[in-house]
Amino acid sequence: MDFSDYKGIYVVAEVRGGNVEKVTGELLGEARKLAASTGDPVEAVLIGSGIREKASELIAWGADIVYVIDSPLLAHYDGKAYEKVLGGLLKEKKPSAILFAATPYGRDLAPRIASAVVCGVTADVTELSVDEKTGLIVWSRPAMGGNIMADIISPLYRPQVGTVRPGTFDLPEADASREGRIVDVPADLTEVDLGTILKEIIPAPKEENPIEEARIIVAGGRGIHSEEEWAMLHELADLLGGSVGASRPICELGWEPHSSQIGQTGKSVAPHIYFGFGISGAMQHMCGVKADIVIAVNRDKKAPIMEMADYAVAADLKEFLPAFIAKVKELRDR
Amino acid sequence: MKILVCVKQVVDTSKMEVDPNTGRLNRNGANSILNPCDRNALEAALRLKSQTGGTVTVITMGPPQAGAVLLEAVSMGADDVYLITDRAFGGADTLATSYTLAAAVRKLGNDFDLIFCGEESIDSNTAQVGPEVAAMLGIADVSAAVDFQWDGEKAVVTRQVGEGREVLELKLPALVTASPALNTPRYPSVQGILRKYETEIHQLTSADLDVEPDRIGLKGSPTQVRGIRPVVPPKKENLKIEDQSPADAAAQLADALAKVHVI
Numbered sequence: 196m197d198f199s200d201y202k203g204i205y206v207v208a209e210v211r212g213g214n215v216e217k218v219t220g221e222l223l224g225e226a227r228k229l230a231a232s233t234g235d236p237v238e239a240v241l242i243g244s245g246i247r248e249k250a251s252e253l254i255a256w257g258a259d260i261v262y263v264i265d266s267p268l269l270a271h272y273d274g275k276a277y278e279k280v281l282g283g284l285l286k287e288k289k290p291s292a293i294l295f296a297a298t299p300y301g302r303d304l305a306p307r308i309a310s311a312v313v314c315g316v317t318a319d320v321t322e323l324s325v326d327e328k329t330g331l332i333v334w335s336r337p338a339m340g341g342n343i344m345a346d347i348i349s350p351l352y353r354p355q356v357g358t359v360r361p362g363t364f365d366l367p368e369a370d371a372s373r374e375g376r377i378v379d380v381p382a383d384l385t386e387v388d389l390g391t392i393l394k395e396i397i398p399a400p401k402e403e404n405p406i407e408e409a410r411i412i413v414a415g416g417r418g419i420h421s422e423e424e425w426a427m428l429h430e431l432a433d434l435l436g437g438s439v440g441a442s443r444p445i446c447e448l449g450w451e452p453h454s455s456q457i458g459q460t461g462k463s464v465a466p467h468i469y470f471g472f473g474i475s476g477a478m479q480h481m482c483g484v485k486a487d488i489v490i491a492v493n494r495d496k497k498a499p500i501m502e503m504a505d506y507a508v509a510a511d512l513k514e515f516l517p518a519f520i521a522k523v524k525e526l527r528d529r
Numbered sequence: 530m531k532i533l534v535c536v537k538q539v540v541d542t543s544k545m546e547v548d549p550n551t552g553r554l555n556r557n558g559a560n561s562i563l564n565p566c567d568r569n570a571l572e573a574a575l576r577l578k579s580q581t582g583g584t585v586t587v588i589t590m591g592p593p594q595a596g597a598v599l600l601e602a603v604s605m606g607a608d609d610v611y612l613i614t615d616r617a618f619g620g621a622d623t624l625a626t627s628y629t630l631a632a633a634v635r636k637l638g639n640d641f642d643l644i645f646c647g648e649e650s651i652d653s654n655t656a657q658v659g660p661e662v663a664a665m666l667g668i669a670d671v672s673a674a675v676d677f678q679w680d681g682e683k684a685v686v687t688r689q690v691g692e693g694r695e696v697l698e699l700k701l702p703a704l705v706t707a708s709p710a711l712n713t714p715r716y717p718s719v720q721g722i723l724r725k726y727e728t729e730i731h732q733l734t735s736a737d738l739d740v741e742p743d744r745i746g747l748k749g750s751p752t753q754v755r756g757i758r759p760v761v762p763p764k765k766e767n768l769k770i771e772d773q774s775p776a777d778a779a780a781q782l783a784d785a786l787a788k789v790h791v792i
Binding site for chain 1: 654657658668689691694696703759776779785787791
């Protein structure tokens, strides 16, 4: 089969509330890496209402061309309307590959596009590579409950398509001096093309997230010496989207409610990431911690937790905490 | 109202293990079950029918033994059930499956007001079949609904986006995929279990459907599994930072954690 007229690695921008989501940059960064092997240009599609000015962000992240489909009818994600405008563009442009964000929108739009242009989609890809012999993109994803990795290819159909969850790939450094072309694509749409009418957006409830369900726990123990330092744990937890946990002495001091106590006389937790600040690693506490990644910061480099941790830092917490928070903010804002 | 539900028979992956030495699947006699969120789809359909009247038809594609999940649907309250089965459909990926399901919808009259599917199957988790079927039929869809209401005139669907929710009025005909949060599926009724024994499973083969031979089964499947391999656990550096200034230690830790996407 001859696919020589299928060119370009495309990224469909993830837009929410009129803003381009960070995952779009992650996809563009990865598309650039693939393009370095395949020799394709990197092209992006930006769909929304009043969205044109955001095209430069996509160029800074690595797009050579940005197609902008801008219409008041595209202000909110609508599977049917988005499929119509994007499917039309893709049928004309014939990309070699397309990356979508594996978000509620991307996971709906990518399969609709697959039906429209007749191609396959690999869902929730966690690794991407180019097969040296064939030049095919290899889309890898965990399968069978995460026990195995499946490598998926699409040798007989184009475009090759996949969705990628936010946070899977690194966000490239934005380069405002990069040059690229912005191409306006008219949206051939009327009200009739919309399948849904948005009635209401209900914002996230502002409730404290219980530590049993937290993916990230920022825990502290006796090595935290003041309420001022303790407040910094809350700042860090908020920054990381996590919850604060504590060892028993902290709860006895009244700095944290008993509902946040982890360990033998508290709760058992199973977060993805556990930070222990000033926690010695006593079994009474650690028996309640089952985390994928344990990070420990302690003044005492001989504390037992330093041997249990994947990342162990010996440092003075009073100075370490503000420096660490500042650095996390800096990485976040980049 | 004419309502259709698409369901799938899946292997109960929660009872399956991978042999750590060979990397092969050890099925341990894991049962075949009705895909869990397809139950939520069926429940939504049955609730809608109780409000509006009409019929609930359930279809599945699979080998002959997949008829078991159709009978389970009958025991919950489905009116008609169809099994799409043919060796020619074997090896289908989501696109070929959706193509075949869409052909079956047309065969059944293509006059359903609402089609419900489960959001995703537990054996492949792609969440693609629902939106693919909707696109092939040229109708609207909402994926992963967490709420569905019929107010007498309109269908109102809610989906989760990030931490928030969007409430959408849905133009019919349309397809909705059910998340596990949509509702609590009912248990089979005694009456339903009895009806199971007198219900005929209608069969549809490739000869019954208007399908192009190169769009079905393995041949009509764009995605191919090149291979499988054991999962490599996420790269963790066993990092120790000692005898540094707190600022340097903080910077080193933050950089190391950013590298493995912890922050």
